[in-house]
Ligand code: AMP
C-alpha cells in the first residue's frame with residue numbers, strides 16, 4: 001500500500017486527480033473490515049518489541065482539512081495499540097509563548113522518546129498551510145519553511161525516528177455532509193467551530209497549499225502518503241496498512257538480556 005499511496009519524491013502530485021471516494025488496493029468494504037481486526041492485532045504485536053527495544057521511535061504526522069478524519073483515524077487505528085507506548089499530540093493555533101519561538105520549537109519538544117509511537121494531530125505543516133492561506137507570515141518566509149522542514153525531518157530520521165506523514169483527502173461535498181452532521185447531532189455539536197466555515201470558503205487555496213507542501217516535502221527520508229478519505233472504512237484500513245508495512249520494515253526485536261536463567265530459576269524455586 002505504501003507504494004500505491006506515497007507521493008514519490010521528484011514526482012508532482014495533483015490533488016484534483018485523486019478521487020477522495022476511491023479505494024485503491026482493496027476489493028470491497030466487507031473485505032477491508034474483515035482484515036481490519038487482523039491489522040490492528042498486527043500493529044499491537046509490532047509495537048510491543050519497539051517499546052521493549054527503547055532505541056527507535058515511529059512518528060505519525062496526521063494532516064487534513066477539518067472533518068477529514070484525523071480524530072477518527074487516531075481512535076480506530078492507533079486505538080488498537082498499547083496506550084502506554086503512544087504519545088498523541090494535537091497542535092492548535094500557537095500560544096503567545098510559542099509564537100515568540102521558531103515555528104519548529106514546539107514541535108521539537110514533542111518528538112517521541114525512544115520506544116514510543118508519536119502521533120501528531122496537525123503538526124509543523126500548519127505553518128505552511130493555514131499560515132500560508134491566511135497570510136500570517138510573508139510568502140518568502142513560507143517559501144523558506146519547506147526547506148527548513150525537510151532538513152528538520154532528515155535530522156529526526158537520522159536520530160532514529162521513522163517518520164510517516166499521512167494526508168487525509170476528503171471532497172468538499174463530503175466535508176459539507178460531515179459539518180451538517182455535526183450540526184444535526186447533539187453529541188457532535190461540540191466539534192462544530194463556525195470558524196471552520198471560513199477555512200471552507202478558502203477550500204481551493206487550502207488544496208493548493210496542501211499540494212505544494214506534499215510536493216516540496218515528500219522526501220526519501222520522510223515521505224508523504226495521500227489517503228482518499230471520503231470512506232472512513234477505507235481510510236482506517238489504508239492507514240493501518242501503511243503503519244503495519246512501516247513497522248514490519250523497522251522489524252523491532254525483543255531485547256534478549258544476558259541473564260543467568262538457570263541460577264535465577266533456581267533462586268525462584270527455592271522460594
Ligand atoms: P482542530 O484541529 O479542529 O482542533 O483545530 C485546530 C486549529 O488550530 C485549526 O484551525 C488549525 O488550523 C489551527 N492551527 C494549528 N497550528 C497552527 C499554526 N501553526 N498556526 C495557526 N493556526 C494553527
Ligand code: MG
Pocket residue numbers: 066193196
Ligand atoms: Mg477545526
